[in-house]
Amino acid sequence: MKGSLLHLMVLRKLGYRGSRAAKKRILFNILLISLVVASLVFAQIFVVSMSRGIADKYALLGNGHLQIHEHTGLELGPIEGLLDTQLVAQSHALIYSPEANKMVRLKGVGPEYFNEMRLEQLSMGTPEAGQATNLPQILISTALAEELGVTVNDRVALMLVSQNSIRPQLCVIHNLYDSGYQELDANLVFCDYELVHRLFGGKEETYYELLVEQSRMQSIKGDLQMQGYSVTSWDEENYSVATNLNTSRQAVLGVMVVVAILCGYFISELSRELVEDDKHKIAMLTLLGARRVFIRKVYFSTVMLVTLVSILAGTMAGMLLASNLGPLLSYIADKSIPSLSYYLLDFSISIPASDILSIILVLLFVSMISVQWSLRRVKVIEPLSCTHFD
Amino acid sequence: MMKSSEVLSLKQVSKSFPATLRGGQPIHILQQVDLSLSDSTSVAITGRSGSGKSTLLQISAGLLSCDSGQVIFENRELSTLDDVRLSMLRCRRMGFIFQSSLLLDDFNALENVQIPAMIAGCSEKEAQKRALNLLQTVGLADRLYHTSDQLSGGERQRVAIARALVNEPAVIFADEPTGSLDERNAQLVEDLLLNLVAERKVALMLITHNNVFAARCDFVYHLHNRNLEVDA
Secondary structure, three states, X not given: OHHXXXXXXXXXXXXXXXXXXXXXXXXXXXXXHHHHHHHHXXXXXXXXXXXXXXXHHXXXXXXXXXXXXXXXXXXXXXXXXXXXXXXXXXXXXXXXXXXXXXXXXXXXXXXXXXXXXXXXXXXXXXXXXXXXXXOOEEEEEXXXXXXXXXXXXXXEEEEEEOOOOEEEEEEEEEEEEEOOOHHHHOOEEEEEHHHHHHHHOOOOEEEEEEEEOHHHHHHHHHHHHHOOOOEEEHHHHOHHHHHHHHHHHHHHHHHHHHHHHHHHHHHHHHHHHHHHHOHHHHHHHHHOOOOHHHHHHHHHHHHHHHHHHHHHHHHHHHHXXXXXXXXXXXXXXXXXXXXXXXXXXXXXXXXXXXXXXXXXXHHHHHHHHHHHHHHHHHHHOOHHHHHHHO | OOOOOEEEEEEEEEEEEOHHHHOOOOEEEEEEEEEEEEOOOEEEEEOOOOXXXXXXXHHHOOOOOOOEEEEEEOOEEHHHOOHHHHHHHHHHHEEEEOOOOOXXXXXXXXXXXXXHHHHOOOOHHXXXXXXXXXXXXXXXXXXXXXXXXXOOHHHHHHHHHHHHHOOOOOEEEEEOOOOOOOHHHHHHHHHHHHHHHHHOOOEEEEEOOXXXXXXXXXXXXXXXXXXXXXOO
């Protein structure tokens, strides 16, 4: 009985068989709240996906998810979640072209290094046939090639710096790669493992790069440490990058939560507006004997239904928009806009469910509190006031 | 002691409005007014504008508190009831009709009549049945699904009468129910209201300027100099 009355009143407040003005107001508010929620969800997905994309670049191309600091002869038994193990040698060198020079990280890898997972992280052209040469071949990024003013099959010099001497080594650019993240590409040069070993004569750093399932990273690390290996993870190796990514993500989430709080407050404006416009009807209902608690329930249910529908629509819209971001990002990346050169524009979208849930819960919680607070004005509407319009 | 047939009794009721409302002296509206209303009787209160007729009706219905005196409705003194009990009493035992019908404009005629019944605790089906029956009685069987703006003034007032009766109240408080109607519609509403209260044995407290309408009631009082005088 009271339930069906509540149902009837809420439906009418929502504009079902109601006036066109009531429908318009509800639709406008749904649109507005959905737009805010969609923006929040989209922004959070974008930032988290980009952060994860950058983290993936560093893990897959930079240092591996885990590093075991052993020189050679590592023999690991079967480990669940371990996807790939590569022996890597690295050192630093100055790279010279006729036009420019730069300090780079020279990373020597084996022929199996660029597996499917790593190839997914970068794009590489087909090597062009050049003059036959005995010079060592290196793989540099398009960003570095542009900086040095060189291209495939051009020669560059690597200046190898050791404690006692500086000596040059001429190399030829075998191919160009592009991971999409210039910050990493700008100083990462790949070459053959043996070359690094030969050039630095044992002074290079040698370690094993492990690719593992992300969810098992910490447990595998712990197991390996238990076995006596010196193990570090990619975020320890790239501490400032990992910290920055984490801080950015937290900061953006914080901003999103603040916007959600403001949005929650805005939702109470809808209830305030509804009550203000319906003062006469509320007075009439109290005159007819409706309890104020019931009237508050009608308005609370109406506004919270609008909020829920808006959140649902906004979340779907935000996720849909973010899922179809790929072509737009590729288009922007192709435009090579200088101001965006240090942003990662090629990453796969991942939905940060917990972040989105946090934003939604905050929005719901704040709107519930603020709507209840704004509905306290129902208390002061006297039944007699409906006759003032008489 | 209240007689068993009495539903409403006002004893020595006084009411004044503070000076701040209009400036100067406090406005004394009612002074030690006594009034009794029994089952199936109709009482008309007349008086010039501003004499306090509506105030008297509002105090009688518990919508306004009095400064002194007692308002006893079905053996309960209204000033002792809290907001919830007063709401319940208004819902189940009182019906209201005002000069303008005060219908809920989001709802059609049928819903406007069934809502008070649902507030009183009736099921939707039962409330609808009662509303349908009453709207047929007031001659609006073909206007059930019309909203307030699709009804004429007379039709709206008839819906208001049906709404006032839907919970089978003990008393109907009618404040100028024909005040905004043309002669023909006013006559129709008068007839309908008086016939229905007689048929259903409901007491009626009518505030009106219309002496002819007032004369059709069982008792007529004139509010003059803050007190009720029996109209000759």
